[in-house]
Amino acid sequence: MQAPIAVLWMMGANTFQVCCTFGLTPVTPTSPSFSTAPTASQGMKPSVFWRLADDIPKPMSTALMVLSIAVPFAIWWLVASLDLVNDKFLPSPLQVAQALGRLWTDGFLLDDTAASIMRVTVGFGLAALVSVPIGIAMGAFASVRSLLEPIIGVVRYMPPPAFIPLLIIYLGLGEAPKIALIFMGTVFFNILMIMDAVKFVPKALLETTYTLGGQRRQALFQVITPYVLPNIIDTFRINIATSWSLVVVAELVAAENGLGKRIVLAQKFFNTDEIFACLIILGVIGFALDLSLRGLMKATCKWAVN
Amino acid sequence: MGGELGRPLVCRIGLVGSAHPTVLAHPIHPLHPSTPYPHPTMHLEINNLTKQFDTRQGPVLALDDINMHVETGEFVCVVGASGSGKSTLLRLVAGLDMPTAGEMTVDGQVVTGPGSDRGMIFQSYTLYPWMSVQKNVEFGLKLQGVGPRERREMASYYLNVVGLTKFARSLPKQLSGGMKQRVAIARTLASRPKIMLMDEPFGALDVQTKETMQQFMLDLWNRTRVSILMITHDVDEAVFLSQRIYVLTAHPGTIQREVFVNLPSDRTYTIRRDRAFQDYREGIMDLLRGKTTPALVS
Structure with missing residues (x-):
């Protein structure tokens, strides 16, 4: 029964x-x-932690995210406070906090951060401005792609820092070579990633546009461009990380200010606590850039966000 | 022909959901009180159309010497198995591909490329995912340079025609497959094409939704009498919807037979039980199986 x-x-x-x-x-x-009663089958054992390509419960995810920051921080604190390593090499979190405060009151922190951010903004901004039309054109027109893809394909594999000596010879020691380095280091990747996104615009969407009476120009600006907008924002989010590294590289080589310059100076005086402080600032600002571009995506491309 | 636009819609079957157009509110568009449809007559003619594709294995003849026509207000279907080149045929009519030989004319004008006089409905619901349903329906008019106020009114009207007024602000991803296809139909109708081309429009839908959409399509056609050329592999669908059917056989795609479907135009699903309906269906199936059936009227 x-x-x-x-x-x-x-x-x-x-x-x-x-x-x-x-x-x-x-x-x-x-x-x-x-x-047949549902016996314990031979199949897969249920798991929450190891769920493949699936969400986990919100509290669990929050807890793990807290651990992600808390555990490395705790280990650092522990190692530093146990005096396992000389605090000249590994300053404690407290010392780093004090260094941060010192840099802040001396006014260096604000100046250097502002200088680095300005370079990234101008360099990456120019790269973005150039890469959107070229990337879309390369994706949309096979002719433009054939014309530009080979040269970009080669140039993008030349490591941008290798250009620093040349840039200094050409542009001197001011802001120009740093901005140029960031521009060069990001523009090609931006272009190629945007180009790839355009290739994924469904052909039927363009054909629909034509049968609704649209011209090629309208399809390009009113269909292709809005379709790839989320990809463009994502591309920027990924490549702005590169520009954030390049600005430090440029400042390590030759600069009067900037977070990279601050690190070099700190090294000269063996102030590892200041180096740590600068690294944390770099990480936090980078993370904030990432978050703000994610926010921009959510705000402007609701249709593409889950 | 235009007068038919004013005919009241007879609602025949209870169609699923509140979103469905059981009653089409305004029989005539408010912006066109005296001119119901801008194209009172239409004549599509296809002459000796041949399409050959060059592949690595050599040239493949997809369509061989196709001759057909569609007249004002007709609902014509082309049925054929996969590989019969029926989608190629529709793409040629739409102007999305160019024929190897032969030509198509709409009102005597040779088709040289795509245009809004031949609106197309694709099997993959080709809605613009970033636009609301309302903006999607407006888009064709926007492309054609119609002003914002007029296109808003036109789009609202056709959204009402397809019963999706409530969803005007939704994004396409929030709609079901059948609803998406109704938006696409509204969008095409709003552009006022001379003929609407449909490429297996219900092919991706589940059986129940498909039947609902077929009834919807028939009601819509009975109301608007827009000329339709539809491609399908579903013989049942073709007999249910159309007045005339071209049967296409494969390799190469040639028109095997032209079948006139002498069934009343206000059909409902019950007609599928009629003997006449089944005769048409079985006859066409036999043609596709490679048998010739003398019983079939042609």
């Missing part, structure tokens, strides 16, 4: 009632294939 009850339970009470009200007799199969 258990099997039919189980089947009814599986069908759900509602199904049963609906069947009855419509004068249909609910099926209570007695054949062996139906009456």
